Amino acid sequence: MAAQTRPKRPFRWHIAVFLAPAVLVYTAIMILPLAGTLQLSLFRNVDQSQVFVGLDNFRTLFGDPNWSVNFWNALRNNVWFFIIHMLVQNPVGVLLAALLSSPKLRFSAFYRTAIFVPTILSFVIVGFAWKLILSPLWGVAPHLLDFVGLKSLFTPWLGKEQYALTALSLVSVWQFIGIPMMLIYAALLSIPDEVIEAAECDGITGLSQFWKIKLPLILPSIGIISILTFVGNFNAFDLIYTAQGALAGPNYSTDILGTFLYRAFFGFQLQVGDPNMGATIATIMFLIILGGVCVYLFLIQTRLRRYQF
Amino acid sequence: MSIATRSLPRTIGAHAILLTYTVIALFPVVLVIMNSFKSRAGIFGAPLTPPTPKTFDMIGYTTVIGQGDFIHYFQNSLVVTVGSLFFVLLFGAMAAFALSEYRFRGNTLMGLYLALGIMIPIRLATVAILQLMVASGLVNTLTALILVYTAQGLPLAVFILSEFMKQVSDDLKNAGRIDGLSEYTIFFRLVVPLVRPSMATVAVFTMIPIWNDLWFPLILAPSEETKTVTLGAQLFLGQFVTNWNAILAALSLAILPVLILYVIFSRQLIRGITSGAVK
Numbered sequence: 233m234a235a236q237t238r239p240k241r242p243f244r245w246h247i248a249v250f251l252a253p254a255v256l257v258y259t260a261i262m263i264l265p266l267a268g269t270l271q272l273s274l275f276r277n278v279d280q281s282q283v284f285v286g287l288d289n290f291r292t293l294f295g296d297p298n299w300s301v302n303f304w305n306a307l308r309n310n311v312w313f314f315i316i317h318m319l320v321q322n323p324v325g326v327l328l329a330a331l332l333s334s335p336k337l338r339f340s341a342f343y344r345t346a347i348f349v350p351t352i353l354s355f356v357i358v359g360f361a362w363k364l365i366l367s368p369l370w371g372v373a374p375h376l377l378d379f380v381g382l383k384s385l386f387t388p389w390l391g392k393e394q395y396a397l398t399a400l401s402l403v404s405v406w407q408f409i410g411i412p413m414m415l416i417y418a419a420l421l422s423i424p425d426e427v428i429e430a431a432e433c434d435g436i437t438g439l440s441q442f443w444k445i446k447l448p449l450i451l452p453s454i455g456i457i458s459i460l461t462f463v464g465n466f467n468a469f470d471l472i473y474t475a476q477g478a479l480a481g482p483n484y485s486t487d488i489l490g491t492f493l494y495r496a497f498f499g500f501q502l503q504v505g506d507p508n509m510g511a512t513i514a515t516i517m518f519l520i521i522l523g524g525v526c527v528y529l530f531l532i533q534t535r536l537r538r539y540q541f
Numbered sequence: 542m543s544i545a546t547r548s549l550p551r552t553i554g555a556h557a558i559l560l561t562y563t564v565i566a567l568f569p570v571v572l573v574i575m576n577s578f579k580s581r582a583g584i585f586g587a588p589l590t591p592p593t594p595k596t597f598d599m600i601g602y603t604t605v606i607g608q609g610d611f612i613h614y615f616q617n618s619l620v621v622t623v624g625s626l627f628f629v630l631l632f633g634a635m636a637a638f639a640l641s642e643y644r645f646r647g648n649t650l651m652g653l654y655l656a657l658g659i660m661i662p663i664r665l666a667t668v669a670i671l672q673l674m675v676a677s678g679l680v681n682t683l684t685a686l687i688l689v690y691t692a693q694g695l696p697l698a699v700f701i702l703s704e705f706m707k708q709v710s711d712d713l714k715n716a717g718r719i720d721g722l723s724e725y726t727i728f729f730r731l732v733v734p735l736v737r738p739s740m741a742t743v744a745v746f747t748m749i750p751i752w753n754d755l756w757f758p759l760i761l762a763p764s765e766e767t768k769t770v771t772l773g774a775q776l777f778l779g780q781f782v783t784n785w786n787a788i789l790a791a792l793s794l795a796i797l798p799v800l801i802l803y804v805i806f807s808r809q810l811i812r813g814i815t816s817g818a819v820k
Contacts (some may be wrong), residue, residue, distance in 0.1 A: 246724040247639050251651065254636035254695050257628070261670065261692035262658055268669030328562060331555045339556075345807050346563045349570060352803050354753035356775045357795050360788065361569045370785075372572065372588045406565070414811065438551075459660075467662045470755045474775055490664075497668055498760065511668045518665045525660045 270518065272511035282508075289512040299496075299509070305484055306492040309397055313488055314465040316401035317408075322457060324405075325412030326450075330442060332413070333420040344417070351410035359474030362403045366390050390475065393485040400486055404471055408464070412457045419453035420446060452533070459528040466520050469494060489517050570796060577601050577789035584785055601790030605777075608787070610765075611794065614773035621683050621769060622751050625690035629747050630740055632691070633698030634706075638728050641703040642714070652703070658696030663689065664756055674761055681764040689757050694747040701746075705739040706732060742813030745806050752799065770795065 273289055275282040293299050328347060332340050350358065365372045366389055374386040389399040423446060431437075431445045469490030472480055478500045480487035495503060497510025575591050576584050583596025592598075605611065640652050663670075670689060671680075679685040709732055717727045733740075758772040768776075774795045781787045803810075 244643065244645070247643050247645055249725075250635040250639035250728070253628075254632040254655070254699060255651070257632060257688065258655060258658065258692050258695050261673075261688050262663050262666060265666035265669035265673055266661070266663075268672070269666050272668055324562075328559065331559055334555060337552070337555060343559045343563055344811060345804075347559075347566045348807070348811070349800070349803065350566055352749055352753075352799055353570070353796060354771050354774075354799070355755060356753075356771050356778070357573075357792055358569075360778050360792055361573050364785075364788070365569055365572065370585065370588060375589060409566075463660060463662065467664055469664070470753075473755065474778075493667075507668050507672070514665045514668055518661070521661060521665075 266518070269511045269514050272508055273515040276508050277506075289508055290516075293509070293512050293516070302484065302487065302492060303513070306487045306489050309486065310466055310468075310488040312397060313401050313404070313468065314462060316398060317405055317461050317465055318458065320402065321405045321409055321461065322412055322454060325409055325457070326416055326447075326454070328409070328413045329416035329420055330446070332417050344414075347413060348410035350407045353407070355407075355470035356474045358403065358407050359471050362406075363390060363475050366399065391482055393482050396476070396482060397486045400472060400475060403475070404468070407471075408461075411460070415453050415457055416450055419450040423449050455528065455532045458532075459524060462524040462528075463521050466517060466524070489513065489520075493517065570800075573789055574793045574796065577786075577793040579786075581786055584789065598786070601786030601788075602794075604781075604784065604787040605790045605794060608777075608781075611770065611773060611777075611791075613766075614768050614770040615798075617683060617767055618752060618770040621686045621690065622748055624683070624687040625694060625751050626744055626747055628687065628691040629694035629698050630744060633695050633743065634702050634733060634736070634740065635728070636695070637699045637702035637706050638732060640699065641706040652699075655696050655699045658692070659700060663693045667756070667760060671760060679761075681762050681767050683762065683767055685761045686757055686767075686769075689761065690751045690754075694751070698743045698747060701743050702736065702739060705736050709735050739813075741809050745810045745813060 272282075274284060274286060276285045276289060277283075293303050331337070332344060364370055368374070368386075368388045374383055377383045377386050387395065389395040427445065427449070428441070431441050436444060466489060468488060472486050472488055472491050473494070476482075476486050478491060478495055480491045493510055493513045494500075496513055497505055497507060499505030572588070576588060578592040578599065578601075579596045580598035580600065583592065583598065587596070636655065640648060640655075674680045674685045679688070713731060714727055717731055722730070753771055754769075755771050755775060758767075758769045759775075762768070763772065774791055777791055778788055781791070
């Protein structure tokens with residue numbers, strides 16, 4: 233086919249002109265550095281020059297106690313960070329979206345706008361505002377708990393090793409709940425009226441209508457939200473950094489892969505920055521995220537497709 | 542529209558839950574702004590009450606404006622955000638037009654290549670990006686940030702805009718071609734004005750993460766001249782840990798511009814997110 237059309241149609245320069253700027257910037261600033269980072273993870277700086285060491289950096293990361301203790305700790309924390317998001321963010325998001333989408337609900341535009349406010353704020357604001365609120369110095373949190381008679385429950389959550397990570401995960405959930413809420417809200421609105429009417433003719437209303445009709449239809453959206461959350465969580469950094477600093481205190485209990493990467497790559501206090509180890513950690517994060525995306529694309533999405541219209 | 546969903550207890554229940562969550566969502570923001578107008582005694586004595594004439598104090602704001610170079614940081618953020626937005630929209634729309642309008646070999650492959658960046662965060666390439674910027678002498682310049690954010694924003698912009706450009710009528714474009722318009726004129730004069738609403742949506746989506754980003758300013762442009770408002774606020778807050786008036790005022794100053802923009806653009810943003818449903 234190409235041989236036939238070539239004489240008739242000269243090379244269409246305008247296609248190249250339209251594509252070139254985007255492809256150039258994207259390739260030069262994103263794809264090549266990404267490949268470069270993956271490549272750097274296979275090298276090590278010996279006597280001022282980069283030497284190929286194969287998978288040695290990964291062996292160091294997994295096995296050398298100087299690195300592996302922190303690495304496994306960060307990975308474990310990151311998994312917990314993700315689990316909290318999935319367990320709290322998605323159910324609450326679905327609940328809010330379901331309530332918002334109920335027909336003839338008044339003020340729904342107001343609720344929608346208000347609940348989305350935290351999502352647009354920067355991590356710096358969110359991290360610091362919650363740090364202040366949860367601080368025992370200010371006493372807002374114990375004061376509020378006192379209203380409901382639970383003052384005895386208060387402890388400085390962000391300062392205790394066993395609670396800090398969970399508290400920060402919940403702050404992150406608080407910030408991002410708007411995204412699942414909106415996407416599921418959109419999915420609920422897109423369910424055709426005929427389907428709902430058919431269900432009502434069969435006597436399925438209210439809660440059972442939600443479980444049996446609507447929930448299966450919004451599963452693709454829940455899948456998208458899950459993968460977005462996964463990518464966002466395993467790439468998170470800002471909130472931990474603003475609330476707890478680069479050392480992710482207390483005693484590394486809130487350290488996740490993003491903060492670990494920052495310390496390894498840039499160095500912090502006594503630790504000297506090491507681009508090669510930074511690249512190694514970034515490669516691990518890349519593989520984790522790629523794995524998650526592949527699981528989503530090949531296992532989850534293909535199974536969910538039959539519900540779509 | 543069943544009777545069950547309209548019954549009174551159900552409606553009250555729905556409002557109760559939504560209202561509770563709205564309070565949870567807004568409480569920290571209101572708390573911070575409210576207390577930023579109080580004296581130190583007021584902040585600690587009665588944190589949950591609005592400022593009264595007795596506790597009203599602007600000391601926090603005078604400290605912040607006197608100490609931090611916030612106007613300058615604000616300008617930097619504005620330059621970076623507007624610059625990146627311009628390039629994302631221009632390059633993104635051009636690439637989206639090429640992908641949705643023309644059939645050429647490698648079209649699908651190019652689409653997939655550009656879509657890769659939607660899922661893989663650019664942050665993972667930081668190590669090599671820093672080396673690249675050091676090599677090209679762009680460290681501590683706003684150009685470095687604009688380049689990085691343009692690359693970061695392009696994949697999603699191309700993806701969304703090409704969906705919308707497919708909907709532009711072929712007859713219109715072909716009429717233009719018969720009238721002898723070049724492909725460039727067709728793009729800039731016919732197609733771009735028609736997809737302007739979806740470009741506004743992409744603009745809002747692209748803008749928020751750029752304005753709020755801390756990672757790249759911290760690594761690529763931490764110098765005093767190039768600090769963005771997010772990085773500036775972060776460092777400022779770190780220095781003034783014990784000056785609660787200043788912290789609360791700085792937080793309020795950081796919240797307000799975003800909040801004002803959000804109130805202006807919230808319809809656009811929410812319509813963008815729910816457009817799949819309303820189209």
